[in-house]
Every structure is written in structure tokens, then in C-alpha cells.
Amino acid sequence: MSAADPLRFVSSRGAAPPLALGAALRQGLASDGGLYVPERWPQLHAEDFAGGASLPEVGARLLEPFAAGDALAAALPEILREAFNFPAPRVELGAQGRLAVLELFHGPTAAFKDFGARFLAACFTRLRAPQEAPLTILVATSGDTGAAVAAAFHRRPGIEVVVLFPKGRVSPTQERQLTCWGENVRAFAVRGSFDECQRLVKEAFLDAELRAGRTFSSANSINLGRLLPQSVYYAATSLEIYGRYGAPASFIVPSGNLGNVLACLWARRVGLPIRRVILAHNANRAVPDYLASGTWQPRSSVATLASAMDVGNPSNMERLQALYPDLDALRAAVRAQTVSDEEIRERIRRGYAQYGQIWCPHTATAAEVYERLSPAERTSEHWVLVATAHPAKFPEIVAPLIGRVPEPPPSLARLFARPTHCREIAADLAALRAALEETG
Numbered sequence: 391m392s393a394a395d396p397l398r399f400v401s402s403r404g405a406a407p408p409l410a411l412g413a414a415l416r417q418g419l420a421s422d423g424g425l426y427v428p429e430r431w432p433q434l435h436a437e438d439f440a441g442g443a444s445l446p447e448v449g450a451r452l453l454e455p456f457a458a459g460d461a462l463a464a465a466l467p468e469i470l471r472e473a474f475n476f477p478a479p480r481v482e483l484g485a486q487g488r489l490a491v492l493e494l495f496h497g498p499t500a501a502f503k504d505f506g507a508r509f510l511a512a513c514f515t516r517l518r519a520p521q522e523a524p525l526t527i528l529v530a531t532s533g534d535t536g537a538a539v540a541a542a543f544h545r546r547p548g549i550e551v552v553v554l555f556p557k558g559r560v561s562p563t564q565e566r567q568l569t570c571w572g573e574n575v576r577a578f579a580v581r582g583s584f585d586e587c588q589r590l591v592k593e594a595f596l597d598a599e600l601r602a603g604r605t606f607s608s609a610n611s612i613n614l615g616r617l618l619p620q621s622v623y624y625a626a627t628s629l630e631i632y633g634r635y636g637a638p639a640s641f642i643v644p645s646g647n648l649g650n651v652l653a654c655l656w657a658r659r660v661g662l663p664i665r666r667v668i669l670a671h672n673a674n675r676a677v678p679d680y681l682a683s684g685t686w687q688p689r690s691s692v693a694t695l696a697s698a699m700d701v702g703n704p705s706n707m708e709r710l711q712a713l714y715p716d717l718d719a720l721r722a723a724v725r726a727q728t729v730s731d732e733e734i735r736e737r738i739r740r741g742y743a744q745y746g747q748i749w750c751p752h753t754a755t756a757a758e759v760y761e762r763l764s765p766a767e768r769t770s771e772h773w774v775l776v777a778t779a780h781p782a783k784f785p786e787i788v789a790p791l792i793g794r795v796p797e798p799p800p801s802l803a804r805l806f807a808r809p810t811h812c813r814e815i816a817a818d819l820a821a822l823r824a825a826l827e828e829t830g
């Protein structure tokens with residue numbers, strides 16, 4: 391690859407023009423309704439990362455080939471320093487690094503989605519020309535995405551954020567984090583499921599009437615700019631384990647819309663030392679069932695304790711299938727398991743008793759899947775449980791199980807103190823159009 395040969399991103403449905411990184415970020419969803427994926431995979435080696443172990447340093451090296459030839463390329467190191475200004479510590483729970491928790495909840499809204507949202511906001515700020523019409527970021531959320539996106543874009547000039555969440559399907563604490571912003575951030579409570587919120591966003595993007603008056607972009611995990619930066623913490627963690635133990639890392643990833651686990655699989659594809667990847671799902675078991683049966687059957691989502699994973703029809707399935715078009719290859723590449731609410735509760739109780747760890751309901755699914763591994767599997771790998779959110783985001787669930795209220799980190803405590811605003815709408819495009827026309 392030469393500088394004259396930039397890497398472009400193609401639609402998972404193959405019928406949209408390929409775009410360079412910046413354009414693909416702005417476009418969000420490809421014009422054929424598909425999702426952007428890299429047209430080819432750069433190959434990197436652990437040695438390529440020598441001399442820089444921080445998240446921004448690893449990120450600059452990892453993402454450089456994806457930005458090659460694009461206007462964002464030169465700003466990438468600065469974007470990463472701005473976006474990744476909090477750590478992703480790996481906390482070891484087992485001897486010889488055989489079991490660790492990767493804490494992805496040290497950002498402003500205490501969930502892993504801060505990484506992608508902040509990266510995207512840093513990119514959008516640089517992509518937008520000062521005289522351009524305001525940009526509307528439309529985001530459907532099952533809980534944490536909306537909060538992370540709102541926090542990342544709050545008060546950014548020329549950018550408006552509209553958050554759609556399923557009314558009554560997010561925890562009271564999450565709802566507070568979605569509705570506490572104001573100014574350039576509006577929250578709509580949709581009378582429907584997360585899948586319906588997601589469908590509304592897709593419809594709005596393709597709706598000529600709405601597009602006529604404004605420039606839309608997405609900040610969902612369908613946006614490449616959310617997904618790509620998430621590869622950075624997998625890269626950094628696997629390099630750290632490789633450096634210390636001379637062995638690859640294996641990850642168990644709490645999964646819903648599959649954005650987080652795709653980032654892990656992309657990191658593995660470009661050559662990072664990652665071995666096994668297991669998807670931990672809640673009772674929304676479309677993916678585990680697909681791997682078992684070979685038939686893809688999207689469903690309506692069911693409500694569970696791990697509500698940010700309540701996705702019956704994950705849109706990133708298209709990216710997973712683009713990565714592994716062949717079912718046997720997919721089965722060799724990943725495993726997937728389903729975890730019930732009762733098992734989540736029990737795992738939170740035991741995690742506290744056994745390790746002194748307080749796990750959020752999402753993280754508990756990964757811990758449960760780990761406990762199901764055979765003793766031989768447990769000791770043959772360097773397992774990393776991906777902790778996707780801070781337990782203090784879910785006090786209603788966690789406190790009764792462990793007998794104490796998890797202490798919110800300071801950033802979360804500040805959010806909890808803000809006043810809230812929100813508007814309720816029906817789950818149809820006409821209602822969304824009407825609500826968008828209202829200002830403020």
C-alpha cells in the first residue's frame with residue numbers, strides 16, 4: 391500500500407460508493423442501507439507498536455492505515471489524545487494473568503461507549519467547515535450510547551444531538567443520564583423497543599423530506615467512527631498481555647448490537663495477538679442460536695437486567711457476516727452464549743463474594759460465561775472479561791444483590807445532579823418528523 395492508495399470503506403451490502411474514513415464517518419449509514427467496512431485489512435505486528443503503550447499511542451499506530459490518504463490522517467494523534475483522556479485498566483483476578491477484567495468504564499458516562507462517542511465527536515468537530523449548516527446527530531440508544539454521545543457532543547458548536555430511547559426500557563439511572571443535557575442535546579422517549587428506535591433512525595436517514603432541511607449523521611455503533619476506535623483498547627490490552635506473558639489474550643465480550651465485539655474481531659484481523667473471542671449475550675439469543683442452528687432469525691428484543699444488550703436484531707450482524715461470510719469460518723472464529731437474568735443476579739452476588747468485584751449486569755454475563763468454561767480452558771488462556779459499564783449506573787439491580795449501593799465515580803455523581811428534560815413520541819417516522827421540527 392502506498393500513500394497514493396488510500397484505504398476506503400465499502401458497504402456491507404456492496405451497492406454504495408466506497409468512501410475514505412472522514413466521508414464514511416459523516417455518512418453514517420451507507421446509501422444502500424448497509425454498514426461501512428474496510429475494503430481490505432492492513433496487516434500489523436506486535437513489533438509495529440514498540441515504543442508506545444498508551445491508548446493514544448497504540449491507537450495512532452493501529453488507526454493510521456485506516457485513515458491513510460484522508461483529511462483526518464494528520465489529526466489522528468491529536469484526536470486520540472483528546473478522546474482517550476481516561477484509562478482502560480486491566481485488573482488481574484487470577485494468578486499469572488490467566489483472568490483479568492478490562493475496565494472500560496472510566497470515561498465521563500462510565501461505560502465503554504465513551505471511547506467511541508468521544509472519538510467520533512473529536513472527528514466531527516474537525517470534519518465540519520465553520521460556515522456549514524448545523525449537523526444533526528441522530529442516535530438510537532438502548533441505554534448507554536445516548537448518554538455517551540450526548541456527553542461527547544454537548545456544547546460542541548454547530549452540532550445538534552437527538553437521542554431516541556425506548557420509553558420505560560432503560561433504567562431510571564440511565565434515563566437520567568439521557569435527559570440531563572439540554573442546550574444542543576434533545577432526548578425523545580419512544581413508545582416502543584430499542585429495535586424500533588433503531589429502525590426510526592434508519593428510516594430518518596433515508597427519508598428525503600427530513601434530509602432536505604438538514605445534514606444528518608449517526609453516532610450509533612453503526613457508525614464506523616464509533617466502532618474503529620474501540621479496537622484500540624483491545625489492541626493495547628492484547629499487546630500488554632503479549633509483552634508480559636508472551637501469549638495472546640482471549641476476550642469475553644458482553645454483546646448486544648455487536649459493535650464492541652466487532653472492534654475486537656477487527657483488531658484480531660489486522661494481526662493483534664488475540665486468540666479466543668466469546669460473545670456473552672443476555673436472553674436476547676439470536677446470535678448464539680444462529681451459531682448453533684446456522685439459520686439467522688432476528689427477533690423482537692426482550693427486556694432483561696442487562697438492558698443495554700437488549701437487541702433482538704443486531705445491526706452489526708451485517709459486519710460480522712461481512713467479516714466471516716462462511717458459517718463454518720464464523721463458528722471457528724467466535725463462540726456465543728446466552729445468560730439468563732437469574733444467572734446475572736447470581737453472578738453479581740458471587741463476583742462480590744469471590745473476588746470483591748462489583749459487576750454491572752452486563753459485565754456479569756461475561757463473568758458467567760467465564761465460569762462455564764472447563765478448568766482446562768480457563769488455565770490454557772489469558773482471559774479478559776470486558777467490563778462494559780460501572781455498577782453505579784445500575785444501583786437498582788446491584789445494591790440488593792450485594793447489600794450495598796455502589797459508589798458512583800465523581801463524573802457520574804455530577805450528571806445525577808443535573809435537571810432532566812424529555813419529550814415522548816410514538817414509534818413512527820411522522821412523530822419523529824414532527825418532534826424534530828420543534829426547536830429546543
Ligand SMILES: *Cc1c(COP(=O)(O)O)cnc(C)c1O
Binds near residue numbers: 502534611
Ligand atoms: C452497549 C452496551 C453493551 C453492548 O455492546 P454492543 O456493542 O451493542 O454489543 C454491553 N454493555 C453495556 C454496558 C453497554 O452499554
